[in-house]
Amino acid sequence: MSVQSLYGVASLIATTLASLVPGVPGYLVTLLADLIFGAILLAASMINTIVLIWYERKLLGRFMDRRGAMHVGYAGLLQNFADGLKLFRKNTYMPSEADRLGFYTGPTAYMVSSLVIFGVLPISTGWDNGSLPLSLLLALVIFSFAPLFIFISAWSSNNKYSLMGGMRSAAQMIAYEVPILIAVVAVVVVSGSFDLTTIVMEQQNYWFAIPLVLALIVFVAGMLAEMERIPFDLPEAEAELVEGWNTEYGGMLFAFFMLADYLRALIGSILIVLLFLGGWTLPTYVPSALTNFPLAGIFWFMVKTYLVFGVFVWVRASLPRVRTDQLLRVGWLRMVPLALASVVLAAALVVVKCLPLIGCVPGIGS
Amino acid sequence: MAASAKPKEEESPNPVLWVARPMATAARQFVKSLVRPSTIVYPFERLEDPKFRDQVRVESGHPIGIGEVWDNYRGVHALNIATCISCNLCAFSCPDLCIEMVTVPGGDPKHPKKCPQIDYGKCSYCGFCSDACPEGCLTMTTRYELSVSRRPEMVFSPQKLHEVFERKLPMNPIRVERPENEDAIRLDAPLCIGCNACARDCPTNCITMVDTPKPTAKPGEKLPRRIWKEPVVNDSDCVRCGTCISVCPKECLFWGTHP
Numbered sequence: 001m002s003v004q005s006l007y008g009v010a011s012l013i014a015t016t017l018a019s020l021v022p023g024v025p026g027y028l029v030t031l032l033a034d035l036i037f038g039a040i041l042l043a044a045s046m047i048n049t050i051v052l053i054w055y056e057r058k059l060l061g062r063f064m065d066r067r068g069a070m071h072v073g074y075a076g077l078l079q080n081f082a083d084g085l086k087l088f089r090k091n092t093y094m095p096s097e098a099d100r101l102g103f104y105t106g107p108t109a110y111m112v113s114s115l116v117i118f119g120v121l122p123i124s125t126g127w128d129n130g131s132l133p134l135s136l137l138l139a140l141v142i143f144s145f146a147p148l149f150i151f152i153s154a155w156s157s158n159n160k161y162s163l164m165g166g167m168r169s170a171a172q173m174i175a176y177e178v179p180i181l182i183a184v185v186a187v188v189v190v191s192g193s194f195d196l197t198t199i200v201m202e203q204q205n206y207w208f209a210i211p212l213v214l215a216l217i218v219f220v221a222g223m224l225a226e227m228e229r230i231p232f233d234l235p236e237a238e239a240e241l242v243e244g245w246n247t248e249y250g251g252m253l254f255a256f257f258m259l260a261d262y263l264r265a266l267i268g269s270i271l272i273v274l275l276f277l278g279g280w281t282l283p284t285y286v287p288s289a290l291t292n293f294p295l296a297g298i299f300w301f302m303v304k305t306y307l308v309f310g311v312f313v314w315v316r317a318s319l320p321r322v323r324t325d326q327l328l329r330v331g332w333l334r335m336v337p338l339a340l341a342s343v344v345l346a347a348a349l350v351v352v353k354c355l356p357l358i359g360c361v362p363g364i365g366s
Numbered sequence: 367m368a369a370s371a372k373p374k375e376e377e378s379p380n381p382v383l384w385v386a387r388p389m390a391t392a393a394r395q396f397v398k399s400l401v402r403p404s405t406i407v408y409p410f411e412r413l414e415d416p417k418f419r420d421q422v423r424v425e426s427g428h429p430i431g432i433g434e435v436w437d438n439y440r441g442v443h444a445l446n447i448a449t450c451i452s453c454n455l456c457a458f459s460c461p462d463l464c465i466e467m468v469t470v471p472g473g474d475p476k477h478p479k480k481c482p483q484i485d486y487g488k489c490s491y492c493g494f495c496s497d498a499c500p501e502g503c504l505t506m507t508t509r510y511e512l513s514v515s516r517r518p519e520m521v522f523s524p525q526k527l528h529e530v531f532e533r534k535l536p537m538n539p540i541r542v543e544r545p546e547n548e549d550a551i552r553l554d555a556p557l558c559i560g561c562n563a564c565a566r567d568c569p570t571n572c573i574t575m576v577d578t579p580k581p582t583a584k585p586g587e588k589l590p591r592r593i594w595k596e597p598v599v600n601d602s603d604c605v606r607c608g609t610c611i612s613v614c615p616k617e618c619l620f621w622g623t624h625p
Contacts, residue, residue: 066405
């Protein structure tokens with residue numbers, strides 16, 4: 001019973017609770033541990049998401065020469081919790097001509113499918129929820145469910161803006177799913193594994209961002225489109241589509257969309273950190289004092305994730321929204337060849353076993 | 367043959383122009399704003415705080431001191447009840463009809479002292495009242511914080527305006543340059559009945575009633591029934607409030623030019 005992992009913490013709580021009541025069968029203890037594990041994961045991901053919204057508001061404020069949320073909690077930290085409470089209390093209206101089933105299942109499924117991905121993402125050594133040999137593939141597959149649910153909720157809203165937003169969302173996500181997956185192939189070629197834990201462990205000597213910088217660029221651009229953030233926020237374009245596919249949603253259903261958007265932004269940042277920036281590890285040649293304190297892995301993981309998200313906010317603050325034709329042309333005509341080139345480059349690296357600037361590194365392509 | 371049949375190829379976005387340069391601009395702005403953003407957290411810090419002194423300047427170039435805003439700012443009025451002469455000029459000059467003269471303690475029962483009460487729900491801060499005030503007792507301060515929670519609180523009684531005066535806030539003496547003694551009160555003597563109303567109501571007591579010789583009646587002529595006195599206005603003390611004109615029962619006082 002180790003507290004060196006999240007499931008260890010959950011089962012420790014479960015056994016402690018079970019020991020209070022004599023004669024509890026073992027499978028109930030396991031079930032309780034599973035539930036506690038899920039609850040902890042849910043709470044951690046939701047709190048991180050809400051803090052992420054706060055982080056974006058503060059950063060964006062500085063980019064726009066203002067201060068962002070200021071008054072609720074320290075530096076406005078609790079502002080988004082207050083906003084969430086407000087949305088939770090609001091009544092939810094449905095257009096009279098809308099399709100009831102799709103209208104309610106769309107946001108819920110969008111939210112749930114985004115939450116499920118947290119189950120397969122490793123956070124630190126031992127905190128990886130069981131090593132899955134295909135966890136990267138599983139995460140990307142669940143990640144790409146989203147256009148379907150967006151399209152369901154857009155279509156069932158019975159609103160032309162929603163439907164157009166849903167159409168754009170579907171077109172955009174399919175256009176960028178392809179280069180993302182090809183860029184991931186480059187990582188897989190170099191690391192030789194679909195397991196996220198193994199991929200991180202392969203980056204002990206150097207981060208994949210250095211040799212696979214092409215794949216990183218493609219992956220970041222694709223992730224921006226997948227998360228529907230500026231400059232690729234065509235499906236939500238406020239000025240032209242009135243918030244796009246969530247025009248008709250209010251109250252907690254809107255909060256589901258909002259939270260799921262930021263959940264997906266968090267997952268995108270985490271994936272970039274895991275695939276390209278060494279996850280929770282630092283390169284072996286940095287001083288060991290930096291990695292030799294309790295929960296150092298989780299600390300560095302969070303720092304990197306928030307820095308990567310900061311870059312997304314930076315992009316949002318800088319760039320204008322692209323047109324649909326520009327978006328699709330860049331997606332199909334630029335990103336796909338770039339991703340293919342990065343795969344070729346990765347294959348060449350594995351054959352030569354040398355990095356352009358760092359030199360020959362033992363372990364590459366092993 | 368025309369060689370221009372080929373359609374013009376649409377330019378693809380230039381990565382330097384469309385990505386790199388905006389991001390560099392945003393990063394520069396971020397670093398600048400990280401040190402000190404332009405926003406001031408208003409209720410907790412104010413433009414007139416010393417730390418913003420080098421940042422905020424009025425157009426004339428004078429920096430703003432502590433507790434001050436722009437020196438020509440027209441804010442809440444300050445009223446010195448002690449020097450108010452109840453001349454009503456402020457209420458006359460008000461274009462928004464927001465000034466009402468209300469009785470304040472201090473006058474005698476015959477001449478109740480009346481001072482302006484200002485409804486800030488109507489006031490447009492034009493400053494005409496302050497300009498019109500002959501004694502300089504109604505001025506505008508530079509105080510700009512005037513939020514209240516209930517509508518009746520927007521009406522400032524003379525006592526409340528006096529409290530503003532007692533705070534010794536920076537004043538904005540509004541004075542429009544104009545020729546001195548442009549006009550003066552004149553009397554249409556044959557109409558006067560010597561009733562003393564003008565002298566009684568004059569806020570500056572510049573009207574005195576002087577005796578006029580009672581003419582001898584010609585035979586058959588009937589002299590009017592009147593008091594044989596006439597008002598004489600001391601023009602140097604007169605504030606040109608027009609109270610005498612409005613109270614005159616025979617309308618024999620009027621605005622005339624200064625001799």
